[in-house]
Structures are given as structure tokens and as C-alpha cells.
Amino acid sequence: MSAYIGVYGMGVMGQSLALNIAGHGYQVAVCNLEPEVTRAFLENRGADRPGLIPCYSLEAFVQALERPRRVLLMITAGPAVDQVTDQLLPLLDPGDIVIDGGNSFYADTRRREKALGAKGIRFFGMGISGGERGALEGPCMMPGGHRETYRELEALLSAISAKAEDGSPCCTYIGEDGAGHYVKMVHNGIEYADIQLICECYGLMRQVAGFTVQECQAVFEGWNRGRLGSYLIEITGKILKVQDPDTGKPLVDVILDTAGQKGTGMWTSTEGLSMGVAVPTIAQAVFARCLSAQKEERVAASRRFSWEAPPIRDRAAFLQDLEESLYAAKICAYAQGFSLLRAAAKEFGWNLDYASIALIWRGGCIIRARLLDDIAAAFQAEPDCANLMGTAVFGPVLQKAQAAWRRTAALSVQSGAACPALLSAISYFDFSRTADCPASLLQAQRDFFGAHCYRRKDREGVFHTQWE
Ligand code: 6PG
Numbered sequence: 001m002s003a004y005i006g007v008y009g010m011g012v013m014g015q016s017l018a019l020n021i022a023g024h025g026y027q028v029a030v031c032n033l034e035p036e037v038t039r040a041f042l043e044n045r046g047a048d049r050p051g052l053i054p055c056y057s058l059e060a061f062v063q064a065l066e067r068p069r070r071v072l073l074m075i076t077a078g079p080a081v082d083q084v085t086d087q088l089l090p091l092l093d094p095g096d097i098v099i100d101g102g103n104s105f106y107a108d109t110r111r112r113e114k115a116l117g118a119k120g121i122r123f124f125g126m127g128i129s130g131g132e133r134g135a136l137e138g139p140c141m142m143p144g145g146h147r148e149t150y151r152e153l154e155a156l157l158s159a160i161s162a163k164a165e166d167g168s169p170c171c172t173y174i175g176e177d178g179a180g181h182y183v184k185m186v187h188n189g190i191e192y193a194d195i196q197l198i199c200e201c202y203g204l205m206r207q208v209a210g211f212t213v214q215e216c217q218a219v220f221e222g223w224n225r226g227r228l229g230s231y232l233i234e235i236t237g238k239i240l241k242v243q244d245p246d247t248g249k250p251l252v253d254v255i256l257d258t259a260g261q262k263g264t265g266m267w268t269s270t271e272g273l274s275m276g277v278a279v280p281t282i283a284q285a286v287f288a289r290c291l292s293a294q295k296e297e298r299v300a301a302s303r304r305f306s307w308e309a310p311p312i313r314d315r316a317a318f319l320q321d322l323e324e325s326l327y328a329a330k331i332c333a334y335a336q337g338f339s340l341l342r343a344a345a346k347e348f349g350w351n352l353d354y355a356s357i358a359l360i361w362r363g364g365c366i367i368r369a370r371l372l373d374d375i376a377a378a379f380q381a382e383p384d385c386a387n388l389m390g391t392a393v394f395g396p397v398l399q400k401a402q403a404a405w406r407r408t409a410a411l412s413v414q415s416g417a418a419c420p421a422l423l424s425a426i427s428y429f430d431f432s433r434t435a436d437c438p439a440s441l442l443q444a445q446r447d448f449f450g451a452h453c454y455r456r457k458d459r460e461g462v463f464h465t466q467w468e
Helices: 012-023 035-043 058-063 079-091 106-117 131-137 147-160 179-208 213-225 231-239 264-275 280-293 295-304 315-348 354-360 371-381 395-415 420-432 439-450
Strands: 005-008 028-031 052-054 070-073 097-100 122-129 140-144
Touching: 005 012, 005 058, 012 028, 012 052, 012 131, 012 147, 028 035, 028 058, 035 052, 058 079, 070 079, 079 097, 079 106, 097 106, 097 147, 106 122, 106 179, 122 131, 122 147, 122 179, 140 147, 140 179, 140 354, 179 213, 179 231, 179 264, 179 280, 179 315, 179 395, 179 420, 213 231, 213 315, 264 280, 264 315, 280 295, 280 315, 280 420, 315 354, 315 371, 315 395, 315 420, 354 371, 395 420
Parallel strands: 005 028, 005 070, 028 052, 070 097, 097 122
Antiparallel strands: 122 140
């Protein structure tokens, strides 16, 4: 019997997706560079799962597939994708489909789509979010490539994807060539910001307000029931319940405070810089990880620069402000991500549907959150809005949050608790609502030292002044 699709790459994600696909009644060929990995999969996680067809060479794998062939690559992003596609190419026929389900950089996807397209192979870059569990039980999928190819894949992808609370699949056609991977990259950028914002709120609770881990846990559990409800808030509540079996302390307290990163947040920030779109909260989240990694320097500097945080008198008011601030800052992080998507759509000629993107992010992915229903509604009502912050849905929310948000920002500065993402979010908000900003002076300076010229508020044209 031939397989409807083949999954190449038997890492955790590849295995989980293969199981997910087979669980939906499809025949799935599975293969890995090292045949013993495929064998081990079939003996363990894949044992007794009908629909899996193990293949121990690339040739056998390709032969096992019905035509047009559908190959899903679940391998580490980067050169490995080129290596495997190079090996696959002589074995494939025009019309076959290769889907890259890794966290590939969108520019690589654009290049591969073009190069393989010239040989008649339909290359699809598909962002997949949700980690191992999502891959197994239903991830959020962001596929990019030709729309007609998507139509052929739609039934399969919709079946295996997560479903939002209203039952709709968390998968939609995103756009041509690298659009799917671009949207996944921005998803990860927002993920970085969201994680950092949550950690800053936790830091304020612990270090400034003196909450215990248990008290923080209760706060996150409560927040998860409200408008902040989200996967990341939910897992934070769960994490804070876990004790270290060796010391009996909360596990979070024994984990070394140096963050890792694989680069997608950095890509989003770099993209913002190169597109001229401000994504400061995402970038600050990346910088925060960089600073966290400099543990020794931080420890040394903590001895050199001391500061006593003033005590918090009203814990209930502090918490209420914090909730408003986190919600407002989250809106800013999404606003930055969507602004970047808008610029990319213009640059690459993608017809991105922002409401649909928000809708598929409601399930399966790491940033799934209650807030996404409102984001989708905002874009449905105002698809051409310049910035999410100014929409009829979010404008009033931010207007109302301002007072609390400013108190939290001031508290973080007064207490000396580093909150780069929270502060960047409010600065982004403030800059974005500033009608007349000091860039007039900046332009004058540029004209002074470099004759870069300036435009005037009261007349058309370009001007230069002999300043001295
Ligand atoms: C997802 C995640 C996933 C992964 C990131 C984490 O959507 O499922 O974003 O892609 O967890 O690569 O990245 P860092 O290691 O950089 O935090």
C-alpha cells in the first residue's frame, strides 16, 4: 500500500506529527537519516499504530509515496534542509510537493521555493507551533506556498491541526513562498515578548512586592481565568506549583537564571530593523535573554550598585495595576508583530489576512490566548488599520489602562527592578501617540553636521540651513 504522505526526520516533532497524521487515518511513510532512529520509533512510540510505513532509505521512502508525492520535512532548520532537498530532488517528479515544517528562515524558504519550483517541485514552507504535544495532538500551522497546492493539502492539514474553542482549524493558507515561515517567525517574536513580560511581572511580584512563589502562583491562576487567559499564563501557574524533589524548594528557585534562545526572536527583531518597523518589546525580550546569560557580570555589578526598593503598601492595588499593565503591554507586543507583518506583506507582495492569522493563533500554538479573539475582531472591523493599538477594539482599553500602566512603569524604575519589555511597551505606546516629537531637532542636527536637509511643517520642499 502506498503512503498518502511521508514524514522525513524522526526527531520528537517528526515522530509526533507522523503519529498525529496516522491517527487521522492516513498512511504515513516515515524515514530518518539514521535508519536505527526510524526502527526505534516503530518499536516504541510508533508500536501498534496502524498507518505507519517505515522506510530505511530515501529511495524506499520516495517509492512508498503515492503520486503526486507529498513529503513533510521535519528536520533542523538551516543547511540540513538544503542537503535533504538536494538528495530528494533526483528521486522526485514534477508536481511533487515538499513541505518544510521546521523553523526555517523565510528568506531561505523563498530561495528554495524558487529553486525547486524551477524544477517543477512544489515547495511549501510551513511554520508549525505547539511543541511536541501540539505536534501530537494538534499544532497551529502556518503554510506558505502556491494557493492551489494548499487546496490539495487543506483536508490533511485541517484534520491534524489544533481546533480553536469554536471548532475551527488552527491552520489557514498564509500566502506565497516564505509567508508561512515569516508569520511563524513573528509568532515566535511575540512569544519572546509575551514570555519576557510575564517574567517581569513575576519579578515585580517577587522582588519588589515580596510575594512568595505560592502567592505568585495564585495570581497567575487567577489571571488565567480572566482576559489574560493564555497558554503561557497557564503554564506559569503550573510551573510555580512544582517543587524540587532534592531541596524541597520551588523548582523555579533552583533553576539557573540564564535564558537560552535559538534565534527566531532575534530574526524578528532584525527584520524590524531592516524593514524600518519598530518592534522594541520583541527586541527587548531578546536583549533580556542576552543580559540574563551574563550571569557573572550581573552578580559582580549587583555588589557594586545597590538600591533599596521602597516598600509596596497596597498589594491589592499593585496587583490590579500589574494586570492592566501586562494586558496593555501584550497588546503593544502584538501591535508590533502585526505592524511588521504588514510591512513584509507590502515588501513581498503577500496578501496577508491578519484576522485569519489571529484566529489560527487561538489554538495549538505557544502564544494562544483569549486576547486573540479580540485581535481578530479588531482586524475584521478595520482590516486596513495602521496599528492595532488605535483600533476601536483596543483604543479604549489602552486609554483606560494608561494610569495603571504608568504607575507600574514608575514602580519598576523607582524600585530598580529591570523591566525592559514593560517599559519599552509603554514607550512604544507613548511615542506612537506623540503628534509632535523631538525629531525636528534630530533633523536639524543631521542638517548641521552632514547637510542632510530637512522638510518643513509649513511648506513643501527640501531645505538646508547654514547653521553657523
Ligand atoms: C513553537 C515554539 C518553538 C520553539 C522555539 C523556542 O511555536 O512551538 O516557538 O518554535 O519552542 O524555537 O525558541 P527559543 O529556544 O529561541 O526560545
